[in-house]
Amino acid sequence: MTDRPTLRLKQGPTATRVLGVGSTQPDRVVTNDDLSEIMDTSDQWIRDRVGIIERRFAEKDELLVDMAVTAGSRALADAGVDPSEVDTVILPNCTMPSPIPNAAAQVADRIGISSPGAFDLNAACAGFCYGLGVASDLIRAGSSGQVLVIGAEKLTDAVDPTDRANAIIFADGAGAALVGASEEPGIGPVVWGSAGDLVDSIYMREHKYIYQEGQSVFRWATTRIAPIAIRALEAAGLEPSDVDVLIPHQANLRIVEAIAKKLRAKGAREDMVVADDIKYSGNTSSASIPMALDHMRAAGTAKKGDVVLMVGFGAGLSYAGQAIICP
Numbered sequence: 137m138t139d140r141p142t143l144r145l146k147q148g149p150t151a152t153r154v155l156g157v158g159s160t161q162p163d164r165v166v167t168n169d170d171l172s173e174i175m176d177t178s179d180q181w182i183r184d185r186v187g188i189i190e191r192r193f194a195e196k197d198e199l200l201v202d203m204a205v206t207a208g209s210r211a212l213a214d215a216g217v218d219p220s221e222v223d224t225v226i227l228p229n230c231t232m233p234s235p236i237p238n239a240a241a242q243v244a245d246r247i248g249i250s251s252p253g254a255f256d257l258n259a260a261c262a263g264f265c266y267g268l269g270v271a272s273d274l275i276r277a278g279s280s281g282q283v284l285v286i287g288a289e290k291l292t293d294a295v296d297p298t299d300r301a302n303a304i305i306f307a308d309g310a311g312a313a314l315v316g317a318s319e320e321p322g323i324g325p326v327v328w329g330s331a332g333d334l335v336d337s338i339y340m341r342e343h344k345y346i347y348q349e350g351q352s353v354f355r356w357a358t359t360r361i362a363p364i365a366i367r368a369l370e371a372a373g374l375e376p377s378d379v380d381v382l383i384p385h386q387a388n389l390r391i392v393e394a395i396a397k398k399l400r401a402k403g404a405r406e407d408m409v410v411a412d413d414i415k416y417s418g419n420t421s422s423a424s425i426p427m428a429l430d431h432m433r434a435a436g437t438a439k440k441g442d443v444v445l446m447v448g449f450g451a452g453l454s455y456a457g458q459a460i461i462c463p
């Protein structure tokens with residue numbers, strides 16, 4: 137009998153953390169009044185039902201990859217890390233104009249990252265939390281050193297501008313996080329899942345425009361997502377009272393508030409800061425969580441060392457959440 141060779145495996149560091157964060161939004165501000173000039177809606181309806189005051193729309197020649205390059209570069213600058221030190225780029229998104237080519241490879245090249253592993257990840261509005269979980273586990277397994285995760289969306293390409301149910305919600309932007317090894321754990325285990333039986337509640341009609349059954353997604357999000365957030369805390373060995381900052385996907389301010397209320401009923405503190413970035417950013421799908429984190433760090437409402445609980449949810453239906461330590 138010949139000896140069979142055994143495969144050698146790598147072992148990475150035990151812990152990871154977010155080293156830096158960055159984001160970008162288009163310059164063009166679109167108010168509710170602007171929208172009410174082109175469709176049957178009103179500032180009052182949008183504020184009351186969704187919580188959005190204004191959002192940003194990209195110009196025609198401002199692409200998803202352009203926003204991803206800016207957000208990714210800013211996350212590297214925030215971490216003080218040179219592009220040459222990154223070996224993997226994950227780009228959660230669901231609005232690339234076509235599936236080929238992916239966004240990640242060209243974005244990495246434009247940032248100056250040389251021949252990284254690069255792939256897009258589609259878990260819609262849960263994409264960033266999925267990407268962060270994959271990044272952390274790649275590093276811990278020894279497969280990657282430093283991983284750049286960039287959630288980027290140009291949702292205005294995917295929305296019928298005359299569809300008042302969707303055109304008032306969705307917007308454009310990108311947010312990124314650089315992930316690397318850490319002595320102390322800075323990213324908790326990801327808790328994720330899906331409900332493929334509800335696939336028809338959000339989809340693209342004829343590969344063109346997003347359609348969603350708003351009310352049923354709303355009910356699902358307000359009942360099923362807080363328990364996922366609590367499971368993410370448990371997975372990290374934390375209690376609801378440990379959470380300093382809660383960042384749910386910015387789909388609708390009423391959903392955000394419902395999730396916060398459920399967490400407080402389970403012991404989260406009254407002074408827990410709750411992200412309300414949707415007010416000025418709209419719903420930017422996979423970009424919404426890292427963009428909110430970046431804005432909250434800049435505003436001082438999320439501080440270095442804070443326990444931040446993030447939870448994403450959306451088409452698939454898909455969901456994912458984890459606790460992190462704010463960089």
Ligand code: UT7
Binds near residue numbers: 305350353451
């Ligand atoms: O990010 C991915 C995950 N997505 C979500 O989590 C979205 C979850 N769903 C929602 O956030 C909400 O369902 C929407 C914001 C999409 C819609 O709000 P809603 O309170 O559920 O409104 P609705 O669809 O039940 O419509 C209520 C009424 C209807 O009129 P009638 O039939 O009662 O006369 C709609 O035609 O509001 C009307 N309506 C509007 N009125 C003014 C719908 N859109 C608008 C609008 N302006 N933009």
